[in-house]
Amino acid sequence: MVETLAESVARLASLDREVVAIAWLSLRVSLTAVLVGALAGIPLGALVAVVRFPGRQALVGLLNASMGLPPVIVGLVIYLLLSRSGPLGPLGLLFTPAAMVAAQSVLVTPLIAALTRQIVADAEAHLGDQLRSLRLPPWRRAGLLVFDVRFSLVTAILAAFGRAISEIGAVLVVGGNIDGFTRTMTTAISLETQKGDLALALALGLVLIGLVLLVNAAATILRAYAVRAYG
Numbered sequence: 291m292v293e294t295l296a297e298s299v300a301r302l303a304s305l306d307r308e309v310v311a312i313a314w315l316s317l318r319v320s321l322t323a324v325l326v327g328a329l330a331g332i333p334l335g336a337l338v339a340v341v342r343f344p345g346r347q348a349l350v351g352l353l354n355a356s357m358g359l360p361p362v363i364v365g366l367v368i369y370l371l372l373s374r375s376g377p378l379g380p381l382g383l384l385f386t387p388a389a390m391v392a393a394q395s396v397l398v399t400p401l402i403a404a405l406t407r408q409i410v411a412d413a414e415a416h417l418g419d420q421l422r423s424l425r426l427p428p429w430r431r432a433g434l435l436v437f438d439v440r441f442s443l444v445t446a447i448l449a450a451f452g453r454a455i456s457e458i459g460a461v462l463v464v465g466g467n468i469d470g471f472t473r474t475m476t477t478a479i480s481l482e483t484q485k486g487d488l489a490l491a492l493a494l495g496l497v498l499i500g501l502v503l504l505v506n507a508a509a510t511i512l513r514a515y516a517v518r519a520y521g
Contacts, residue, residue, distance in 0.1 A: 297489035298496060306493070313497045316474040319387055319461070320454035323394030324402075327450050331399045332443065335406025336432035339414055353407060356400030361393075365463030368393045372464065385466040390474070393460035398450035405446035406436075413439045444513045448506055455502060 301309055338349060370376050372384040372392075383389045413435045414421075421431045436443070458476035465472035467481060475498045482491040 294488045294492060298493040301489065301493040302496065309490070309493050309497060311470065312473055312475055312478050312494060313501065315387065315472075316455060316476070316498075317501060319390045319474065320394060320451060322391045323398055323454045324447060324450045326391065326395040327398035327402045327454075328447060330395075331402030331446075331450075332406050332436060333432070334399075335403035335408075336410045336436045337428065338403070339407045339410035340418075340432045340435065341428045350407065353400055353404040357404050359397055359400065361397060361457050361459035362463060364396050365393050365460035368396065368460065368464045384464065385468060385472060387465070387472060389464040390461045390472060393464045394454045394457060397457060397460060398454050401453060402446050402450050405449060406443060409439050409442050409446065410435045441513050441517055444509050448509055451505055452502060455498065 335353070338346065338353065368389060369384065371378045372381070372389055373379055374384075383392070410432065414431075417435065417438065418431070421434060426434070456476060458474075458480060461472070461474055462477050462480075465474070465477070467473050467477040473481075475494045479491045479494050479498070482488070482494070
């Protein structure tokens, strides 16, 4: 075990090209998926929090339930859509990073939407009457509330990033774990552990943990600075 740890540290110290390439792909895919999820999930969650319509409670329940979507099932659905016989087959996206981004986006969008809805609903309980008195349309009220709670939404973004970067089932199904092309940290850790290359698996595990801590720390620092600067 000591030898394995020493070899893992040596790989990290030497900036092993394989480790760097896998880590960079994982980070690129997950950040892109979180960006897509935020662009779709934040407006959706805010509108659900503000607008009253028939079936709203059912939609809220669906969003909350979707936070726990099984990654393998999501991967399977995306696979069927992108396969040659599927409706999106002609695009040729299966077993590419784009397919992995799509799968992770489906996973994180409901998470961001559900957390945003709760955060905006709490703000709406305090400011809703005042905004309604201004006769603003729902989308304007939702936009103002999102701006008001923008720093609190960092929590939703970080939760989505954690889910995306640590996910293995969906990216394995739609990405294929192709060496040098679609191999992420989680799929590589699983593969290398099975192959017996524990040093590489451990090195990737340390990088994964380090990236999660680094992104969370950076977001926390930026959030604290923004709160002080802009209130």
